[in-house]
Amino acid sequence: MSTATDTQRKAPAGERVADWADGRLGIYSLAKANMRKIFPDHWSFMLGEVALYSFIIIILTGVYLTLFFQPSMGEVVYHGSYEPMQGIRMSEAYASTLDISFDVRGGLLVRQIHHWAALIFLAGMFVHMMRVFFTGAFRKPREINWLFGFLLFVLGMFTGFTGYSLPDDLLSGTGVRFTQGAILSMPIVGTYISMFLFGGEFPGHDFVARFYSIHILLLPGIMLGLLVAHLILVFYHKHTQFAGPGRTNKNVVGMPLMPVYMAKAGGFFFLVFGIIAVIAAIATINPIWNIGPYRPDQVSTGAQPDWYMGFAEGLIRVMPGWEINLWGHTLVLGVFIPLMVFGLVLAVIAVYPFVESWITGDKREHHILDRPRNAPTRTAFGVAWITEYVVVFIGGANDLWATHFHLSLNAISWFVRIFIFAGPIIAFIVTRRICLGLQRRDKEKVLHGRESGIIKRLPHGEFVEIHEPLGPEQLHTLTAHEQYEPVEIGPTVDENGVKRKVSALQKLRARLSKGYYGENNQIAKPTVEEYKEITSGHGHH
Numbered sequence: 001m002s003t004a005t006d007t008q009r010k011a012p013a014g015e016r017v018a019d020w021a022d023g024r025l026g027i028y029s030l031a032k033a034n035m036r037k038i039f040p041d042h043w044s045f046m047l048g049e050v051a052l053y054s055f056i057i058i059i060l061t062g063v064y065l066t067l068f069f070q071p072s073m074g075e076v077v078y079h080g081s082y083e084p085m086q087g088i089r090m091s092e093a094y095a096s097t098l099d100i101s102f103d104v105r106g107g108l109l110v111r112q113i114h115h116w117a118a119l120i121f122l123a124g125m126f127v128h129m130m131r132v133f134f135t136g137a138f139r140k141p142r143e144i145n146w147l148f149g150f151l152l153f154v155l156g157m158f159t160g161f162t163g164y165s166l167p168d169d170l171l172s173g174t175g176v177r178f179t180q181g182a183i184l185s186m187p188i189v190g191t192y193i194s195m196f197l198f199g200g201e202f203p204g205h206d207f208v209a210r211f212y213s214i215h216i217l218l219l220p221g222i223m224l225g226l227l228v229a230h231l232i233l234v235f236y237h238k239h240t241q242f243a244g245p246g247r248t249n250k251n252v253v254g255m256p257l258m259p260v261y262m263a264k265a266g267g268f269f270f271l272v273f274g275i276i277a278v279i280a281a282i283a284t285i286n287p288i289w290n291i292g293p294y295r296p297d298q299v300s301t302g303a304q305p306d307w308y309m310g311f312a313e314g315l316i317r318v319m320p321g322w323e324i325n326l327w328g329h330t331l332v333l334g335v336f337i338p339l340m341v342f343g344l345v346l347a348v349i350a351v352y353p354f355v356e357s358w359i360t361g362d363k364r365e366h367h368i369l370d371r372p373r374n375a376p377t378r379t380a381f382g383v384a385w386i387t388e389y390v391v392v393f394i395g396g397a398n399d400l401w402a403t404h405f406h407l408s409l410n411a412i413s414w415f416v417r418i419f420i421f422a423g424p425i426i427a428f429i430v431t432r433r434i435c436l437g438l439q440r441r442d443k444e445k446v447l448h449g450r451e452s453g454i455i456k457r458l459p460h461g462e463f464v465e466i467h468e469p470l471g472p473e474q475l476h477t478l479t480a481h482e483q484y485e486p487v488e489i490g491p492t493v494d495e496n497g498v499k500r501k502v503s504a505l506q507k508l509r510a511r512l513s514k515g516y517y518g519e520n521n522q523i524a525k526p527t528v529e530e531y532k533e534i535t536s537g538h539g540h541h
C-alpha cells in the first residue's frame with residue numbers, strides 16, 4: 001500500500017527526464033501512437049532500408065572528407081608522400097584528394113567507403129524502386145510517395161555525379177567535359193547554364209567550388225528533406241503487405257516497431273555498414289593517383305562514369321553524330337536527342353502510377369501487393385524498361401566491351417542501335433507470356449494440386465502421377481488476387497439511335513485497358529464451383 005511519503009518520493013531520474021521532455025515535446029502520446037506500429041515482413045522490404053542506411057553512411061563519411069578536401073582549382077605543385085606525382089602541377093582539389101588518400105589517417109578507407117556507399121545507395125534505390133513497381137505498391141494512396149522516391153533517385157544520380165567530379169582528376173574531368181557538351185547542345189538555355197556552372201569558358205576556375213556546395217549542401221539537404229517526408233508517408237500510409245490468410249486491405253499483419261522491428265533494423269544497419277566497409281577495404285575504387293590530374297587537352301582511355309550515369313553515356317555514344325543548321329545556329333542533334341530521351345525515360349517513371357490508374361480506371365486504395373505475374377502488362381513494361389536500360393548501358397561501355405572481348409566497336413554500336421528498339425519489344429512479349437504461363441500454372445496447382453513426382457501404376461496398367469492438394473494457406477495466396485474488367489467505351493449510339501461522340505482519348509484508353517485486363521491478357525481465376533467440382537472426385541487424378 002502506498003503512503004503519502006511514498007507518493008511524494010522523487011521519481012527515478014529516467015522518468016523525470018521523460019516527464020520533462022514530454023511536457024515540452026509531447027513525446028509520450030507520439031510514442032504511444034507509433035511505438036507499436038506494425039510492420040509486415042518480406043525480404044524485399046529491406047531494399048528501402050539498404051538505401052536508407054547507405055545514405056546515412058554517405059553523410060557520415062562525407063562530413064569526414066569535408067575536413068580535408070580543398071574545393072579549389074588554384075594550381076599547386078605536389079609535394080606529398082606519393083612519389084610518382086612529386087613536382088607535378090595540379091589543382092588544390094586534386095592535391096587534397098591525394099592527401100586524403102595517402103596522408104590523412106584513415107582517409108583512403110573513408111574515401112573508399114564514401115564512394116562504394118554511393119554506388120550501393122543508387123543500386124539499392126534502383127532495386128527498391130523495381131520492388132515497388134513490380135508489386136504495384138505505388139498505387140493509391142502511395143502515388144505521392146512514389147514521386148518523392150523518384151525525386152530522390154534523380155537527385156541521387158546528380159549528387160553522385162557532382163561528387164565524383166570533385167577530385168578534378170583526368171577521368172572526372174572527362175565526365176564534366178561530356179556533361180558540359182550535353183548542356184551546350186540545348187538550344188537557347190544551354191550557354192547560360194554552362195556559364196552559371198563554369199563561370200565562363202570550360203573548365204574555368206570555379207566549377208569545383210560550385211560543384212562542392214551543390215554536392216555537400218544543396219542536393220543532400222533537399223534529399224534529406226524528401227527522405228524524411230518519404231518515411232513519414234510510409235508510416236502514415238502503413239506498409240503494404242503480400243496477400244495471405246488474415247491479411248486484408250484494412251489491416252497490417254507483422255511485428256511491432258518496438259522492440260522487434262527496431263532491433264532488426266539496428267542490426268541491419270550495422271550489417272550494411274560492415275559489408276560496405278569490407279568492400280571498401282579490399283576493392284579499390286577511383287584510384288585517382290593512377291589516373292592523373294585533369295588537363296583539358298587529355299582524355300583517359302576506357303573513361304567510364306559511375307554505373308548510374310552509364311545510361312546517359314550510352315545514349316550519346318550510340319547516337320549518330322547528326323547536326324543541323326537553323327538560322328545560323330547549329331543544333332547538335334547527336335547530343336540533344338539523347339539528352340531529351342534521357343529526360344523522357346525518367347519522366348515515364350515519374351508519371352507511371354498516374355497513367356496506370358487512368359488506363360485501368362482503378363481509383364481504390366490498395367494495401368495488398370500484387371504478385372508480378374498477376375499484373376502481366378505492368379510486369380512486361382517493367383522488364384521492357386530494364387531491358388532498354390541494360391542495352392543502353394552496354395552502349396555506354398562500348399569501348400570496354402570491344403577491348404575486353406575483342407569485338408568491333410562498330411558492331412557493338414550497331415547491336416545497341418538495333419536492340420534499343422527491338423530489345424524492349426521482345427522483352428515485353430516474352431515477359432507477358434511467362435506471366436500468363438505462371439498464372440496458368442497457379443490455376444492448375446489450385447485445381448489439381450502439386451505434382452508430387454510419385455508415379456503410381458493402376459491395376460489396369462495405366463501410369464498416373466499423384467497430385468498433392470494444396471494447404472488452405474497456399475490456396476488463399478494463389479487465389480487472393482483481384483481480376484479486373486477492362487474499361488469499356490460503352491454503346492456508341494444512345495437509346496434513341498443517336499450517335500454518341502467518343503473522343504480519341506477514350507478510345508485509346510479502352511484499347512490500353514484491354515491490353516491490361518482484356519481476355520487474352522489474364523487467365524481467369526478458378527472459381528469456387530470449379531474447385532469443388534474437381535476436388536469432389538469427378539475430375540480426380
Ligand code: HEM
Nearest residue numbers: 045047048049051052129137142146149150152153239240
Ligand atoms: C533515398 C532513397 C530511398 C530511401 C532511403 C527509401 C526508403 C524507403 C523505406 C525504408 C521504405 C519502407 C520499406 C520498404 O518498403 O522497402 C520505403 C517505401 C517506399 N518507397 Fe522508398 N526509399 C527511397 C527511394 C525510393 C524510390 C526511388 C521510390 C520509387 C520511385 C520509392 C518508393 C517507395 C514507395 C512507394 C514506398 C511504400 C512501399 C510500400 O508501402 O509497400 N522509394 N522507402
Ligand code: HEM
Nearest residue numbers: 062063065066069111115118159160163164166216220286
Ligand atoms: C547522396 C549523397 C552523396 C553521394 C551519392 C556522394 C557521392 C560522392 C562520390 C562518388 C564522391 C567521389 C569520391 C572519390 O572517389 O573521391 C564524393 C566525393 C565527396 N563527397 Fe560525396 N556524396 C554524397 C553526399 C555527400 C555529403 C552529404 C557530403 C558532406 C557532408 C559529401 C562530401 C564529399 C566530399 C568532401 C567529397 C570529395 C572528396 C573525395 O573525392 O574524396 N558527400 N561524393
